[in-house]
Amino acid sequence: MAKQKIQIIVCGGTSCNGNQSELLIDNLRLELEANALENDVRVIKSGCFGLCNLGPIVKIIPGDTIYTHVKPDDARDIVSEHVMKGRKVERLLFTDPVTKKVLATERELSSHKKQIRIVLRNCGIIDPENIDEAIAYNAYEALGKVLTEMKPPEVIKIVKDSGLRGRGGGGFPTGLKWEIAYKNKSDEKYVVCNADEGDPGAFMDRSVLEGDPHAVLEAMAICGYSIESHKGLIYIRAEYPLAVSRLKTAIQQAREYGLLGKNIMGTGFDFDIEIRYGAGAFVCGEETALIHSMEGLRGEPTVKPPFPAESGFRGKPTNVNNVETFACLSPIILKGAEWFASIGSIKSKGTKVFALAGKINNVGLIEVPMGTTLREVIFEIGGGIRYGKKFKAAQTGGPSGGCLTEKHLETPIDFDNLIAAGSMMGSGGLIVMDEDDCMVSVAKFFLDFTVEESCGKCAPCRIGNKRLHELLEHITKGKGTLADLDRLKNMSLVIKDTSLCGLGQSSPNPVLSTLENFREEYEAHVTIKKCPAGKCKDLMEYFIISANCVGCTACARVCPVGAITGERKEPHVINPNICIKCGSCMEKCKFDAIIIQ
Amino acid sequence: MKTIKSPAELQKRKAEILQRMNEKEKIRIRVHMGTSGQASGAKVIYDFLKLELEKRNIDAVVISTGDMGYSYAEPTMEVTLPGEAPVVFGNVDKLKADEIIEKYIKNGELVDGILPANYRVIN
Known part of the structure; x- marks a missing residue:
């Protein structure tokens, strides 16, 4: 094997990226070139180190030195001191605020990592067939x-x-x-x-x-x-x-x-x-x-x-x-029991594996101690919301749970806190939703699931969930009234109280929790008949702003039902009675002339 | 295979296995082949590595394991060079696998796409 060269690894996780780690990489490369070292030292962008609150992180091999809170301007010192003279840049090393000890390597810093693998200890490590x-x-x-x-x-x-x-x-x-x-x-x-x-x-x-x-x-x-x-x-x-x-x-x-x-x-x-x-x-x-x-x-x-x-x-x-x-x-x-009990929150011990899914960057499995906050899970470990959109809600407990909103971001996740927040732990699915998700549709989606999965033995679950689903269907079609919202709530409570097993007792939870946290969204559906997230097809109308339309006919040609008419080089119009709201015209339009109302 | 007749014998067997694993100063490669990994094409990478390593005369052990949970970066693989800490690479395709063989496995040069261990271990 060739002599090992110096390699500089820069964290390219979402959090470090947001703190200019890209610029840092560019600066490091420029500095190396300026010193004619670009062939001897490599700069590599990596995934997240799990040390987001200390980021941006730079690791240097050999030696495994970790620099924390590195700014783009620090590239010069890293190259001139560490790379060229072999001296560590002391001011970029992490000092533990409690013990005042300098933690210079990844191993020493590992206790600052948010995840602990107990359940997943051997997953991906051992050959399961041997x-x-x-x-x-x-x-x-x-x-x-x-x-x-x-x-x-x-x-x-x-x-x-x-x-x-x-x-x-x-x-x-x-x-x-x-x-x-x-x-x-x-x-x-x-x-x-x-x-x-x-x-x-x-x-x-x-x-x-x-x-x-x-x-x-x-x-x-x-x-x-x-x-x-x-x-x-x-x-x-x-x-x-x-x-x-x-x-x-x-x-x-x-x-x-x-x-x-x-x-x-x-x-x-x-x-x-x-x-x-x-x-x-x-x-x-x-x-x-x-x-x-x-x-x-x-x-x-x-x-x-x-x-x-x-x-x-x-x-x-x-x-x-x-x-x-x-x-x-x-x-x-x-x-030992003490070891396990030392991890986690007061009433929930140990770790929990969560399956992150939905509109989150790092979809996958994570294992964190009980009591980790929702913000840490979504924004640090999960890498935040996709495409930089706004966080709206996270559903825990699947179809039996409820949604957590922005006000719950600082809530430590454990069994009891989740129940207090109107949700539940469930098996650990965590579905993240962004500003484009309609909460009424989300509740309907989960009810779709429970209606399908109800075994049919007891009436509240078999019939009640079906009726709940119908009400939601009505609301998303713009046929709901304010009285329907109260009916939703009452029926949900009755189903919860009278069902035989956990499935029925928890199936109205998504409805109750979205109703509780996003009542204004439900009200918009039933009063002004609009879906604020623009998801419910029956409540939206595609519309051409004639001032922006140049009459290129691109939309009319792509429309599968021929709902768009107009002369060339003249503003076009959409016939709402024919339009099936597929959105193809909006995708095709280069002039931002088509909007949803 | 002989049955294990006491917990002491289990310990002995463990020591033997560990010794065997460490004795062979071999390059160890793990391809993460759970359902998520396989759905993203981990089997292709596994076969590619087995074939190419042999072709290129590199003495390495390739094993298939379960997933690590990095669903967003599947397929993933891990390389442990003798005496080095394991390195995990994400979003591996044949091109990347080739780069990993040529640069990291042959010369110890890291390539983009490393997924550092963002967790603590208990052992």
Whole structure:
């Protein structure tokens, strides 16, 4: 390999970019050229370092020196001092305000990074189809420790002390759930992993199963030991073929190694895991419906109590946990309850994986400690709103949650704060909306989903949601009245109060929360019959400003229904009775003569 | 494969695997091939790397893993040169992969499109 040259890495993340990191790169290149160093030193633009509040960031290799708050003018010093003389530019190094210690390398600065990977610790690191790689990264070590050094109540105590709460949405304390299952004595008990990830836009469970299946298998075995069960079942939707095939491989390899099956690691404990497939019904994410579906019955929920911990799969005590909950487990056992409880907020411990989607720059998965603010998630880690548009709302909890608005940006995200803000954690989907999104249409979109996914067992959910959807349809078509808004609210509250399961109890949430936060938008739809975001087709009209129109006929030629007429070089007009509001004319017009009213 | 008969044996197996992994001073390449990665064409990159590295006589281990969560920059891949920290590259196409082989893998020269680790790890 050639002798390593000096390389200057400049952060090109959205936040650093906004602070002139582009100009900094140009300046660095000019400085290097001025000193005839352009062939020896390379300047590279990178993605985000996750140190946005210290940006713009510059990293220099070799040595891994990190400079913070670097301005375009600092290029000269970096080149003349660091590159040419090998001396660090002291004033650009970061000094910790508390300890007064200078943190000069990326490793030393890592505690300033916003994300911590606990659940995603091995995703993208290990080969999921090779158990040896998983073992090299500590897989099954926690299981070994539990089986040889602890009694079931001790394990349950650790889980309780860690403060781990169910990541599937409800946030029920996991340790407590285990304790109830442990105390219900039976000849047979079951451990179920809920991998029926159904929220639109959420895919963290899939990623964990695809990237680190052994984390889930190991945690299920630990749970089995703790509640005295010998049988684990993974309920996964058949739409996740890659996750299914990697799980199958992982189970097979774990059995061959004696890490699942009879007499695990020679300790006399038996535990085996099977896969059960779901057909992709949203309601089957609800634990009672999930259990019925696994039994071969219709995926319909039943009244709790009895809770699955008392009478679940085949009438036996059953403990159901989500994929992400299980994935937290082995680090808790290995590093201790105090370690886990030290991360996160007062009542919500540990980290949460969010799937960022919608109008955000860095779409993807992130894992942050509970209590990180919405602003940090969207504007620092998520890189802000696409095309520099204005943030309007973020939907958490999918179709069961509500929207958070600008006033919630400083709210630390955890289970309780989200409920106080009229939303919920859900499985961690976070859909970001910008100024162009119509909130009435958003509410309608989520209801579309719940109407489709309602199992039909109870009337409030089956009929009520359909009626809610009709009302919203009316409003977006300009046929709504002010009285409809009150009707929406009343009906939503009734559905919430009277539905049987979590699906119906939460399905009106998007309506209630958009109504609460964006009432003026609903009112504009019903009073002046306008959609402020310009999304509802029936409420807008395309219009040609005759002063701007030069009569080029481009619009008339592109119109698919022939709604535009006019002589050449004369202003054209759109016939609103024929226009289907496809927007093609507006795209074609080079003179900004076509507007939406 | 022999079954593991005690937690102590698991530790022993782990030590052996780690030793085997570190012993071979080989270049390690990970292509992130979860659903998001594959949908963006990670398989093409994986096949390209396997073929080209052999053609160009570079001794490297190429493995496929799950996704890291950088959906906005898929396909992504990671290169670990012996004795160096891993480097992740985003938005990799065949052209980029070729550049990575020629510049980074052969000469240790970084190329644009690096995704620095923006998170803390626990191990």
